[in-house]
Amino acid sequence: MSVTIKDVAVRANVSPSTVSRVISNNPRISDATKERVRAAMAELNYQPNLIARSLTNKSTKTLGLLLPGSNSDLLLNPFFVQIMRGISSYAKSKGYYILFTHVDSDEEEVDVLSNLVGSQWVDGIILTTVKDNDKSIAYLKANNHPFVVIGRPDDDMHTYWVDNDNINAMFNVVDMLIKKGNKKIGFIGGAHEFKVTKNRLLGYLKALKANNIKVDLNLIYEKDYSEEAAYEASKEIINYLIPDAIVTTDDLIAFGVQRALIENKLDTVSLVGFNNTVLSRYKVPSITSVDINAEKLGIFATKLLINQIEKIPILTNSYIINTKLIERDSTK
Amino acid sequence: MSVTIKDVAVRANVSPSTVSRVISNNPRISDATKERVRAAMAELNYQPNLIARSLTNKSTKTLGLLLPGSNSDLLLNPFFVQIMRGISSYAKSKGYYILFTHVDSDEEEVDVLSNLVGSQWVDGIILTTVKDNDKSIAYLKANNHPFVVIGRPDDDMHTYWVDNDNINAMFNVVDMLIKKGNKKIGFIGGAHEFKVTKNRLLGYLKALKANNIKVDLNLIYEKDYSEEAAYEASKEIINYLIPDAIVTTDDLIAFGVQRALIENKLDTVSLVGFNNTVLSRYKVPSITSVDINAEKLGIFATKLLINQIEKIPILTNSYIINTKLIERDSTK
């Protein structure tokens, strides 16, 4: 059928092992035979069968990427695609493939992992969300399988992870708003089970405290990552009081807030998004947002994982990716 | 190291081949031994090594997914993620994995394909864009490798593909607008090299013709898939004349148009997007758009591909996925 190492060997009048050595560029092969073998490979249009190689090497040069399920708008968020782009490009540069799977439910997640890992399909796993007491993390640790998570895990000293400094990023947003004179600041975040939400909320609280502003629980909402839920939450806040500003944990959420603000003609209320998606810039008014460098998150996560797999000594088990506040018209 | 078929065999006091037969549920194995083997597998927590299986079976149960490069906002478009979700969920239901790669340039595309195919990593390929004289399609055909494309290819009788009826979908949009009294209708599309753009333009032209409206080339723009480019194009159209309506080939483009319209206080101009992304619904005014059923595109593409790989007789080499016009406030 397709041409194998044996065919090349016959053609070049050498043994299969010699061909293999030429492929891996083994220095002990004479230049003459190298030439001959390479010529044979070219003539026969030979391409190594990576499956066979994987079997002997016990390594597939493939990374598994677990994406969250379809129960929220989370995946529709462009920042996921940016992360994927980062992962894909770094992986490619290091000769790795990416296998991806959606996970529909929490229970399923460990099953899927167990398949991927147990079947020896992947050399490592990239997790894209982190929860408290994350089952997937627990499973991978128990099985001692290389993995990296995007987001800060509970056991941040003994896990490979990348994340933004979400506490600080949100602290800066809120602090900036307060310095500009805003006092009554609402917070609308995604589901509380996600670490991101939790940490951004922490940053919010920290900033209030640092500026001696009392926390008002009626101004704090944590729902799911949808435009609609955010819209509803904003209306509740507005009914309670007219805030000076509303901060959110995602642009999609900010879009929902903006809709509510516009509907209620509240053009004095400041608004801040997160993740700096393409559209935040083009909204009217354009929305101030925090650029989280999603592509970089993907790149460094993959780097951490590949170093781990290839046992390349690394100085750190994590990277904090810098964020950048992009001020636009929605904050005065 | 990890537990293999041999370990199970020893434990269950049978030969490896028997274990293999139990795994594949071979009917000639007695229920008693089946039981025994299954028990052994459970006790040892055995999971088949898929790499080894792939080597013997000459099938990896993995599909390669090629995504467009980073030179446009195309990939940031939520509809891509929806397609991926469709692909992933159907593939999963049939026991297939998905390997994905970004392609940065056209030249690179064939290289990447040749790697994927030649290395025998994937059983089939999913192409997500189609161009005229598509090199990738040519390569896959030449190598006789199973593939499917999302979008209608040149040789639509001898290629597996899924697509919307883009000509008709756009025809209906424009026809509807004309029936409502709009006459001067602008068209802003993505890059002309993409078949999608071409076909939607065709539908636009067809509708004008059917209604005896003369084509005005000053109202037709084909740029790239970006908000910004669309915004600029709209301004040029507005400078030329105030249109009754503007149709676009993508919501992202429509967003750019809307920004230009709002800036110029042109609230009488109708606007239609495409792909019905989440945000079109929440824009102010909400944007009429065409739902292309992206997830379904992914599902049926994968179905076509897997049937082909497994040599399941199929009645058709393509599916036309229905579209649905979602009327909102942007069209009067």
Added chain:
DNA sequence: GTGAAAGCGCTAACAC
């Protein structure tokens, strides 16, 4: 109904 043996395409230890 079950076992023995060969082979998928590659790599690597061991010879010479």
Added chain:
DNA sequence: GTGTTAGCGCTTTCAC
């Protein structure tokens, strides 16, 4: 420097 050989973990033909 190069060849021989065994083996990665599985499936499958051929025996019995």
